[in-house]
Amino acid sequence: MDKEKLRQMVLQYLSNAGDEGGKRDSMYEYLKDVLPQNKTEEQKLRSLGDLLKTMKKEDLIWTDGRNWFEK
Incomplete structure (x- = not known):
């Protein structure tokens, strides 16, 4: 799956999470079926974390503690 689709x-x-925001683990459950199947669960979680950090740097999302929010 390409990164742009994952970002979307x-x-x-x-x-959909609204004011509550979303935790990485919950997002992982939502995305796990579309993440590369040839990676371990740990690698998938790390790649999701990397994607979230990149999106934060690009000012698309922000974090408050462990919750992530859309800008």
Whole structure:
């Protein structure tokens, strides 16, 4: 799955989460079926974390503690 599709899915998830925001583990459960199947669970979680950090740097999302929010 390409990163742009994953980014759109993360934004959609956070949009649906609203004021509560979303935790990485919950996002992982939402995305795990579309993440590369040849990676271990730990690698998938790390790649999701990397994607979230990148999106934060790009000012698309923000974090408050362990919760992520759409801008």
